[in-house]
Amino acid sequence: MSSLAIKVENLKKEYITKDSTLQVIKGIDFELEKGEIAMLLGPSGSGKTTLLLMLGCILEPTSGRITLDDEIVYEDRWILKDTRKLRREKLGFIFQAHNLIPFLNVQDNVTLLPQLNGIAEVEYKKKAKEILTYLGIEDKTNYMIGSLSGGQSQRVAIARSLANDPRIILADEPTAALDKERAISVMELLRKLAKEQEVAMIVVTHDDRLLPYFDSVLKIDDGYLTKTKASETKLH
Amino acid sequence: MFEDVKYQIRNVEGVSEAAAMTFQTIQIPTSLKQERVTAVGYEIGKIGKPQNIISGRELAREHYEIVVDTKLGFKLDDKIPLGRNIYTVVGITKGAVSSSGEALVYISLKDAQQLQFLASNDTIRSDRARGIKDTTSTIVNTIVAKVSSGYSPKDIAENIKKWKHKSAYTNEKQVEILTKNVIEKSSKQIGLFTIILIIVSSVIISLIIYTMTIGKIKEIAILKLIGMPNIEIVKMIVQQSLVLGFLAFVAGNIFANAIKSKFPKNVQLLPEDSVGLFFVVVLVSVIGSLFGIYKALKANPAQAIGE
Numbered sequence: 001m002s003s004l005a006i007k008v009e010n011l012k013k014e015y016i017t018k019d020s021t022l023q024v025i026k027g028i029d030f031e032l033e034k035g036e037i038a039m040l041l042g043p044s045g046s047g048k049t050t051l052l053l054m055l056g057c058i059l060e061p062t063s064g065r066i067t068l069d070d071e072i073v074y075e076d077r078w079i080l081k082d083t084r085k086l087r088r089e090k091l092g093f094i095f096q097a098h099n100l101i102p103f104l105n106v107q108d109n110v111t112l113l114p115q116l117n118g119i120a121e122v123e124y125k126k127k128a129k130e131i132l133t134y135l136g137i138e139d140k141t142n143y144m145i146g147s148l149s150g151g152q153s154q155r156v157a158i159a160r161s162l163a164n165d166p167r168i169i170l171a172d173e174p175t176a177a178l179d180k181e182r183a184i185s186v187m188e189l190l191r192k193l194a195k196e197q198e199v200a201m202i203v204v205t206h207d208d209r210l211l212p213y214f215d216s217v218l219k220i221d222d223g224y225l226t227k228t229k230a231s232e233t234k235l236h
Numbered sequence: 237m238f239e240d241v242k243y244q245i246r247n248v249e250g251v252s253e254a255a256a257m258t259f260q261t262i263q264i265p266t267s268l269k270q271e272r273v274t275a276v277g278y279e280i281g282k283i284g285k286p287q288n289i290i291s292g293r294e295l296a297r298e299h300y301e302i303v304v305d306t307k308l309g310f311k312l313d314d315k316i317p318l319g320r321n322i323y324t325v326v327g328i329t330k331g332a333v334s335s336s337g338e339a340l341v342y343i344s345l346k347d348a349q350q351l352q353f354l355a356s357n358d359t360i361r362s363d364r365a366r367g368i369k370d371t372t373s374t375i376v377n378t379i380v381a382k383v384s385s386g387y388s389p390k391d392i393a394e395n396i397k398k399w400k401h402k403s404a405y406t407n408e409k410q411v412e413i414l415t416k417n418v419i420e421k422s423s424k425q426i427g428l429f430t431i432i433l434i435i436v437s438s439v440i441i442s443l444i445i446y447t448m449t450i451g452k453i454k455e456i457a458i459l460k461l462i463g464m465p466n467i468e469i470v471k472m473i474v475q476q477s478l479v480l481g482f483l484a485f486v487a488g489n490i491f492a493n494a495i496k497s498k499f500p501k502n503v504q505l506l507p508e509d510s511v512g513l514f515f516v517v518v519l520v521s522v523i524g525s526l527f528g529i530y531k532a533l534k535a536n537p538a539q540a541i542g543e
Contacts, residue, residue: 049541058461058537088463099458099540116464160462172541 002070005168005200006032006055011064012204013050024050026223027064034158034167035198037191037213039230040086042220051220052170053204056091057083063162069167092161092199096108098153100145106132106156107141113164124163131159134188151182158189169193171203175210187213237402240373244400250387256376257280257335258348263339264316266308273308275341277348283380286342291328298344304329305339307497319351320342325356335418337503349373399480434520436482441524445477451529453535461537473528474521481521485514 013025023109024047032038042048055058055066057073057080066074069090073080080086100109107128114124122213132138135155139146148156154174161169175183180208185205194201201216214230219232263270278284278295281409285294286303292296292312293303302323304310316473323343332340343351353365379402383389393404405413430532447457456469489510496503 053538053541056541058541062331084460084463084465086463087461091463093462093540095458095541099454100454101458112464113462116468224457 003033004031004059004067005034005171006030006202007034007067008055009065009067012057012062012068013047013054013113013189014062018120023223025054025061025225026137028223028225030121030227031236032168032202032216033199034200035128036200037194037203038216038218038227039214040202040212040218040220041204041206044170046175046220048220049172051225053173053201054209055168056093056119056170058085071091074219085094088113088166092164092166092169093193094154094157094161094169096173096176098145098150098157098177100153100156102145104143104145105141106137106143106159108164109145109156109226110159111209112160117164128159131162135159151185154178154186155184155189158186158193162193162199165197166199169199169201173206175205175207180209183210184213196212237376237379239349240377241376241400241402242379245379245381245396248381248392248400250384250392250395251381252384254379255284255381256280256379258345258352258377260348260352260373260396261338262318262341262351263328264308264318268308268309271308271339273305273339273341275338275343275348275417277350277351277376278346279345283382286327286329286332286340288329288331289327290330292325294327295342296326298346300324300347301326301344303329305332305340306330307339307408308341310413318323319354321347321354325348335414336422345376350374358422381390384477395523434516438520438524439475441481441521444480445525445528446531448476449473449531454539456535457537457539460535461540466533468527469532473525473532477521478518479522479524479530481517484510485517489513490491 008028008030010029010137011025012023012027013026015022016173024064028051038053040048048234050059054061054074055068057068058068061074064074065072065076065077068086071080071086073083073086076234101112104112107125110128110131116126119127125152129141132141136157137152137155137159140152140156145153145156154177157174161171169190173187174190178186187210190201190203193199203214211230211233215229217230219228221228239256242254245251258275258278260275260277261272262275263272265271265526266267276284276286278297278407280295292303294303300321300323302318302325304316304325304327306328310316310325310328312325312328316323316325325415327342329340329342334340343347350373351357353375375524381392389406393406395403456531458470460466492505494506
């Protein structure tokens with residue numbers, strides 16, 4: 001087993017319309033170590049979400065190769081037939097809006113994936129309790145989502161993304177809806193998780209102040225991606 | 237037929253008792269409106285008397301007494317004007333209805349004949365001026381007979397047909413005719429309405445489930461994004477539809493049982509009908525969820541992220 005969580009090779013994505021072909025991703029290569037937390041930056045329309053969707057096996061690339069947790073999932077076609085199973089078992093998602101299921105309580109939101117993965121009830125409840133305690137919201141276990149604050153909801157969303165012991169977490173502006181203090185608190189938490197549980201994370205954010213919490217910066221512009229160390233990156 | 241036919245029937249071997257009866261549809265004034273009922277005229281003390289009397293008594297006098305069904309809302313000693321006379325309610329039955337489901341009222345045979353044939357003075361004068369003779373009041377609709385033990389009702393019916401040239405039916409035959417000709421036709425008609433209602437209900441359930449699915453399309457996209465298999469999403473939508481259908485089934489049953497006695501005609505709600513309806517509700521709920529399922533399966537998980 002290698003120490004790589006994500007390996008992307010010559011990944012391209014084209015959108016073909018009747019009159020033209022739009023190349024959104026023009027052949028990108030990068031690697032992410034286990035436990036590495038990367039900031040994904042880029043102007044609007046640069047292909048950040050497209051990249052995130054391709055890494056999440058939701059959007060099919062045009063060509064290239066994607067290896068997730070030592071498993072080739074895409075090589076000019078989907079190698080893995082059941083991409084949803086991969087998402088269920090190895091990936092975690094955190095969104096800008098918490099995107100929790102409003103008609104389920106905190107525990108049910110968190111245990112949704114382990115239930116689908118066939119984990120025993122005793123086990124997934126124990127795990128949910130551990131995660132919620134770890135995130136400092138164990139007292140909200142039976143609360144409905146509507147009764148939580150923005151910060152608490154985002155913590156529940158993080159808890160949900162951790163419930164299936166993911167190897168990779170893809171986060172789309174998880175702090176955008178939070179004030180500065182809460183945003184920092186969430187980033188501290190994500191970093192802690194990445195390091196303690198060796199989870200690779202790609203976090204889309206435009207907030208320069210959060211740079212110290214990242215190991216690396218993935219900057220995507222005009223369909224190309226450059227990777228730099230966060231400590232050596234200056235943002236404007 | 238003329239009333240005296242009963243004497244001929246009474247003399248048939250094996251017949252122990254025979255009585256004349258009349259049936260006519262009349263309107264009687266209730267507290268709310270004119271109610272259409274079937275008036276049964278029978279010979280007091282003979283066969284044909286009202287069954288299931290829940291209060292009061294059967295007729296004892298030859299004139300101006302009436303037994304009514306509880307559905308009509310009368311109380312004992314209430315006065316009901318019919319034709320030229322006023323009748324007193326002496327008994328109340330429960331569930332006495334004609335083959336078409338109208339409430340039955342019982343009056344004496346004499347009163348029934350008078351009610352049917354005795355026209356108003358103006359009408360009599362007008363009829364006489366036009367040369368119409370007085371109509372007879374000794375006509376009846378049927379003769380009912382009781383068979384002595386040891387005799388076959390079927391043989392006696394055949395005998396009456398052969399020698400008295402009258403149509404005669406046994407109890408079983410009557411039930412068969414009633415079931416086949418009257419109830420079966422009504423059932424088919426109600427069945428047709430039921431089918432129309434089921435189709436309408438399916439469309440309504442489909443629209444509700446479809447609308448509810450559209451309202452949750454973001455959540456469905458999230459579930460797909462985090463890896464929920466399609467089969468689980470389909471299960472959720474079908475479950476939702478079944479819960480709605482079940483609630484409607486329970487509410488509908490309670491409502492139907494609560495208002496069935498208010499219907500102008502007798503409504504029978506049998507347990508097996510409810511069981512049948514339950515399965516129809518399940519089927520309709522599943523069918524009704526198909527559009528919602530289609531929409532959910534088409535939901536793009538990328539919608540959960542969105543650029």
